[in-house]
Amino acid sequence: MNLRAALDMMSKPKPKADPVPERVFTDCWTRQVLRPLEQFPGAADIRRETIMLMQTEALPEAFDPKCILYLDTETTGLAGGAGTVAFEVGLGRMTYGGFAITQLVMRDYPEERFLLDKVKEALNDVDVICTFNGRTFDVPLLRDRFLMNRMSPACLDKPHIDLLHIARRVFKLRLQRCRLTNLEEAVLGIPRSHDLPGSEVPQRYFDYLKTGEFSLLNDVLSHNEQDIASLCVLLSRMCAAYEQPETLLHGEDLYSMGVGLDRQRHTEEARRCWRLVTGGRMRAASQQQLARSYRRAGDRETARDVWLEMITRHEGGVQPYIELAKHYEHVERDPRTALEYTRRAMMLLAEPSLLTNQAVQETQNALQYRYARLRKKAAQAQKEG
Numbered sequence: 341m342n343l344r345a346a347l348d349m350m351s352k353p354k355p356k357a358d359p360v361p362e363r364v365f366t367d368c369w370t371r372q373v374l375r376p377l378e379q380f381p382g383a384a385d386i387r388r389e390t391i392m393l394m395q396t397e398a399l400p401e402a403f404d405p406k407c408i409l410y411l412d413t414e415t416t417g418l419a420g421g422a423g424t425v426a427f428e429v430g431l432g433r434m435t436y437g438g439f440a441i442t443q444l445v446m447r448d449y450p451e452e453r454f455l456l457d458k459v460k461e462a463l464n465d466v467d468v469i470c471t472f473n474g475r476t477f478d479v480p481l482l483r484d485r486f487l488m489n490r491m492s493p494a495c496l497d498k499p500h501i502d503l504l505h506i507a508r509r510v511f512k513l514r515l516q517r518c519r520l521t522n523l524e525e526a527v528l529g530i531p532r533s534h535d536l537p538g539s540e541v542p543q544r545y546f547d548y549l550k551t552g553e554f555s556l557l558n559d560v561l562s563h564n565e566q567d568i569a570s571l572c573v574l575l576s577r578m579c580a581a582y583e584q585p586e587t588l589l590h591g592e593d594l595y596s597m598g599v600g601l602d603r604q605r606h607t608e609e610a611r612r613c614w615r616l617v618t619g620g621r622m623r624a625a626s627q628q629q630l631a632r633s634y635r636r637a638g639d640r641e642t643a644r645d646v647w648l649e650m651i652t653r654h655e656g657g658v659q660p661y662i663e664l665a666k667h668y669e670h671v672e673r674d675p676r677t678a679l680e681y682t683r684r685a686m687m688l689l690a691e692p693s694l695l696t697n698q699a700v701q702e703t704q705n706a707l708q709y710r711y712a713r714l715r716k717k718a719a720q721a722q723k724e725g
Contacts, residue, residue: 591622661685675717
């Protein structure tokens, strides 16, 4: 080839490369799992009346356990905020054939709208949402994502069962930390092995976006599937405990359940729990709660009998003596008996102890003041008698 031919070749325009085809997003990734009913004992028999013992938010009158949607999200961040996205949503429902779990994943951000469409479709077919901390995290996050995609979040306006708050009321005194994994091990007896920590979930998704390796999300999906299944099992177990509190093995749980029931004005159910605490370190506290419940209801004689039994069993330290002193002074108008219980309380509190502190000193001062006052009242009553 001569020089002119070479120059002619160089001057010719190079052919344009074929354009990269634009990626079209038409749906999100979906997986469905059906777990056997035997793994969820009692889930099909959950009663509205029992759940109403556990929370104040009303449920539909025509309540059906198959119309509870168990919901859990996996997100790009754990702190929430405008930049946090629910890249995976797990949904579970009881059916006649088993417990059906549907998992939705947006493989890239443009698929978020399709994921939300399917969440909306699932929510429109149920009456109640059940989550673990969903009232604070999952539902507000989804609401924000609906709004960011210019979609109505009205589908989220359902009665809500948040198991975190229900479980805390019963188990926090004993377990301290009420994470779902803690409850699985300590309450359900199903500890997890080789589970992906929740703190690592966001990074797994970011690594997937960089590499396109969907297998990086397998552990995330397994983690989420177990969360959804555990929600259903935990709700069933909580309902069974409220219906038969005698099945609870720990006095701390019975005491706490009673306190929660009492706060929600389920008085007889609360008293039943406290009566069931027949020993251990929570026995005295339960008897105190029981006596206060009767006193508050105006049944002062029964309250008195509870305090008398506590003294017979050497329970509660000085507190039952103080309560009986108040009772005999203000209810039965018997200052001499009130004076005797005050004297016995002072003697008990005067015993040497390594735990003497400001509270003990304040109690001693109050008892001395009460004793001096009751001596005057008893003397006056003796003169009048």
